[in-house]
Amino acid sequence: MNSNTHRTVFRTCSLCEATCGLELQVEGDRVVRARGDSEDVFSHGYICPKGTAIAAIHEDPDRLRRPLIRRNGQHVEADWDEAFAEIEQRMLPLLEEHGRNSVAVYLGNPNAHHLAGSFYVRPVLKSLRTRNIFSASTVDQMPKHVSSGLLFGSPGTIPVPDIDRTDFLLMLGANPLESNGSLCTAPDFPGRLKAIRARGGRVVVVDPRKTRTARAADEHLFVRPGTDAMLLMGMIHALFDEELVDLGSVKDHVQGLDSVRVAAKSFSPERVAPACGVDGETIRRLARELAATERGVVYGRIGIHTVGFGTLASWATDVLNILAGKLDRPGGAMFPLAAHSRPSKGPGGRGFKTGRWQSRVRGLPEVLGELPVATLADEMETPGDDQVRAFVTIGGNPALSTPDSGRLEAALENLDFMVSVDIYCNETSRHADVILPPPSLLERGHFDCSFVGLSVRNVANYSPPVFEAEGPSESEILARLALIFGGQGAQADASELDAPMLRGLVEGHVGDPESPLHGRDADEIIAQVGERPGPEALLDVMLRMGPYGDAFGEKPGGLSLPQLEAHPHGIDLGALEARVPEILATPSAQIELAPESILRELDRLDEKLAGEEPDGLVLVGRRHLRSNNSWMHNVSSLVAGQTRCTLQMHPDDAEERSLQAGAIAEVRSRVGSVEVAVEVNADLMPGVVSLPHGWGHGQPGARLEVAAAHGGVNSNRLTDGLPLDPLSGNAVLNGIPVEVAPIAAD
Numbered sequence: 001m002n003s004n005t006h007r008t009v010f011r012t013c014s015l016c017e018a019t020c021g022l023e024l025q026v027e028g029d030r031v032v033r034a035r036g037d038s039e040d041v042f043s044h045g046y047i048c049p050k051g052t053a054i055a056a057i058h059e060d061p062d063r064l065r066r067p068l069i070r071r072n073g074q075h076v077e078a079d080w081d082e083a084f085a086e087i088e089q090r091m092l093p094l095l096e097e098h099g100r101n102s103v104a105v106y107l108g109n110p111n112a113h114h115l116a117g118s119f120y121v122r123p124v125l126k127s128l129r130t131r132n133i134f135s136a137s138t139v140d141q142m143p144k145h146v147s148s149g150l151l152f153g154s155p156g157t158i159p160v161p162d163i164d165r166t167d168f169l170l171m172l173g174a175n176p177l178e179s180n181g182s183l184c185t186a187p188d189f190p191g192r193l194k195a196i197r198a199r200g201g202r203v204v205v206v207d208p209r210k211t212r213t214a215r216a217a218d219e220h221l222f223v224r225p226g227t228d229a230m231l232l233m234g235m236i237h238a239l240f241d242e243e244l245v246d247l248g249s250v251k252d253h254v255q256g257l258d259s260v261r262v263a264a265k266s267f268s269p270e271r272v273a274p275a276c277g278v279d280g281e282t283i284r285r286l287a288r289e290l291a292a293t294e295r296g297v298v299y300g301r302i303g304i305h306t307v308g309f310g311t312l313a314s315w316a317t318d319v320l321n322i323l324a325g326k327l328d329r330p331g332g333a334m335f336p337l338a339a340h341s342r343p344s345k346g347p348g349g350r351g352f353k354t355g356r357w358q359s360r361v362r363g364l365p366e367v368l369g370e371l372p373v374a375t376l377a378d379e380m381e382t383p384g385d386d387q388v389r390a391f392v393t394i395g396g397n398p399a400l401s402t403p404d405s406g407r408l409e410a411a412l413e414n415l416d417f418m419v420s421v422d423i424y425c426n427e428t429s430r431h432a433d434v435i436l437p438p439p440s441l442l443e444r445g446h447f448d449c450s451f452v453g454l455s456v457r458n459v460a461n462y463s464p465p466v467f468e469a470e471g472p473s474e475s476e477i478l479a480r481l482a483l484i485f486g487g488q489g490a491q492a493d494a495s496e497l498d499a500p501m502l503r504g505l506v507e508g509h510v511g512d513p514e515s516p517l518h519g520r521d522a523d524e525i526i527a528q529v530g531e532r533p534g535p536e537a538l539l540d541v542m543l544r545m546g547p548y549g550d551a552f553g554e555k556p557g558g559l560s561l562p563q564l565e566a567h568p569h570g571i572d573l574g575a576l577e578a579r580v581p582e583i584l585a586t587p588s589a590q591i592e593l594a595p596e597s598i599l600r601e602l603d604r605l606d607e608k609l610a611g612e613e614p615d616g617l618v619l620v621g622r623r624h625l626r627s628n629n630s631w632m633h634n635v636s637s638l639v640a641g642q643t644r645c646t647l648q649m650h651p652d653d654a655e656e657r658s659l660q661a662g663a664i665a666e667v668r669s670r671v672g673s674v675e676v677a678v679e680v681n682a683d684l685m686p687g688v689v690s691l692p693h694g695w696g697h698g699q700p701g702a703r704l705e706v707a708a709a710h711g712g713v714n715s716n717r718l719t720d721g722l723p724l725d726p727l728s729g730n731a732v733l734n735g736i737p738v739e740v741a742p743i744a745a746d
């Protein structure tokens, strides 16, 4: 592949959720130009500055090419066999002596963005057999999984706002002009918002900051951090109060309506208004506008999820859409149908349960097989049976991205053994005894398993690797870890896992009386897949057996991986379509509006509303278009220019504390403090300060030269691991009480 000839390749950008098509000009082993693929069926040429930087990450000299092993406190390069052998020699005796729960795993965000994460993380977890599984989901979207599980029966059944057809979009706690959208895959979110307004629709943004998205909207409302559940309940109250409830097309599939009506009684817009900072009449007007606009939708994202009532706010968002008749209809909230998904067998199912086990130290309930990452340090620090002594991170940087991370970093230093599967030696992996670096994004095939299921159109797109990888693929790395943890040894070949996984998948179909493959010969099917890398083979089977698939010849002309390969700009599978009731997996086969756990949370919200309002400053986060969580600060073109890790503060709050623009302030919370430059900014709600997460580089032992020069401070030294959203275990990352004071000049 690495000849000197010039070639043009097309590829889906996998850096964020927007799935933009890239057009890369490649000469030999270098990308000489990157731009948007104007023929991409979904993004039509749109990209953001990170898309063009994908080559810079690939070429980054700090990106690890070979494993590192820590010897006498120093990381030294090792070959792959040596690294795997080290893991086997040090990990297995530990598990033998202290039991399987003595190892914890943390899965980071990139696992949602590549095939290895989609297919090969599960075998690692299975072979570890530990209950100490943690991930970035509990600093992110876990509330959405829980509310979806409760309402629709399955944590993956997440409705997305059909923004291409809506005429009214009420958006809370999302800033897609910086983030490019989340749990709503829509390349060119800015253009799609513009189009809403161009067709006469309205966009309203609710955010404690007047963000870029807020500026591009028709209306912006400041809200007190953490109070969206109250605001949304005020709207639900108004819908009942003003007799605007009309369930529309899902009316025969909803139960629990009366319970919601009763529960909403105490949340009148006038009562919640002082706490939210949005007046009662405005809350009523929003409810009326949602009800009156035929194609309207409410959409909430991370700002309403990473708070103490995150699951309730997530639930209330969907319930508002249901009560206003917006669920499962064009322009409302709809369920995508992913090309690789298994056809649903509903309506009806076993429903969704949490709390099948508890965390050891704080007794926190398991959710989706995970424990809250906010309690990871507790599990490492607290002696006793099942104390966490070993740690595996896969594509994660919890030292920067999880709450009270100062404490976590200290705990990492005291572990007996740690492995990181990571492309960098960074704030987290610097603590690892072995770092296993997977190839770069351009050295792997790509299909967006996670995001085609959260997408505002049904699309499918496969990108072959641009360059050949030198070392093992990430799937091979994970397969070998699974084999080691499973006792098959460090010498075992990844294919020892690939082959049974593929066979298991195929035999599942062949043996399923409802499958179009029923009764066919598994060997013949496997032969049709041909020689492909492990994840691609699985993907091919899933695509062929999916809702648009060719079912291995049973549905001629249907989708397959070879077909996707023949369409480098992707295949558009059409606008979203109604999916209720088939998609419902609740025991009642209905949308269960009023689960007990939600009603209990409403009682807690009621108590909160009746309680005292603490005054003082609260901290929220923010994102910037040129950044992506913690790990893209080593690319010069993305960090150039003004320092972005500043404490934004309203002029009145700054003046009250005698803080001028550029002054260094100490920000202090219950758990920690940082010193950071103040940016006086009238776009903030008074009483709210903002610091972005993912900074705080330049730590000893980390190998990130560019990032170190733009260090910044780690906002998660301030966030607190104690308060959680009780139903999901999600951390509270917004609305953190802080004090800000000038630092005396030397």
Ligand SMILES: Nc1nc2c(c(=O)[nH]1)N[C@H]1C(S)=C(S)[C@@H](COP(=O)(O)OP(=O)(O)OC[C@H]3O[C@@H](n4cnc5c(=O)[nH]c(N)nc54)[C@H](O)[C@@H]3O)O[C@H]1N2
Residues within 6 Å of the ligand: 107, 108, 109, 110, 114, 136, 139, 140, 302, 394, 395, 396, 397, 398, 400, 401, 402, 421, 422, 423, 424, 426, 428, 438, 441, 474, 621, 622, 628, 629, 630, 631, 693, 694, 715, 716, 719, 733
């Ligand atoms: N205060 C505050 N904290 C937050 C948030 C917030 O809004 N405020 N947001 C939260 C959210 S939404 C998220 S998703 C989390 C993210 O939390 P994490 O997933 O822990 O952090 P990332 O910064 O995404 O780090 C990704 C890691 O994966 C590595 N990496 C990159 N590409 C690959 C790859 O292809 N393979 C492997 N194996 N590794 C790779 C990077 O070097 C980095 O170490 O942060 C959360 N933390």
Ligand SMILES: Nc1nc2c(c(=O)[nH]1)N[C@H]1C(S)=C(S)[C@@H](COP(=O)(O)OP(=O)(O)OC[C@H]3O[C@@H](n4cnc5c(=O)[nH]c(N)nc54)[C@H](O)[C@@H]3O)O[C@H]1N2
Residues within 6 Å of the ligand: 016, 017, 109, 140, 172, 173, 174, 175, 176, 178, 179, 180, 181, 182, 206, 207, 208, 209, 211, 223, 224, 225, 226, 227, 228, 301, 302, 303, 304, 307, 620, 621, 622, 623, 624, 625, 626, 627, 628, 629, 630, 734, 735
């Ligand atoms: N450029 C860039 N893009 C990214 C990322 C990135 O780090 N940088 N991260 C990716 C990831 S992992 C994710 S999960 C997504 C997240 O995507 P989004 O959900 O769009 O995340 P943010 O841009 O952080 O927007 C959240 C907004 O919530 C506001 N907010 C804070 N507290 C509250 C509150 O209590 N109520 C309300 N109503 N609003 C509040 C904040 O001010 C902020 O404007 O972005 C993804 N895309």
Ligand code: SF4
Residues within 6 Å of the ligand: 013, 014, 015, 016, 017, 018, 019, 020, 046, 047, 048, 049, 050, 051, 052, 180, 187
């Ligand atoms: S918006 Fe997201 S997917 Fe699109 S180019 Fe930027 S980082 Fe890549």
Ligand SMILES: [Mo]
Residues within 6 Å of the ligand: 109, 140
């Ligand atoms: Mo995220």
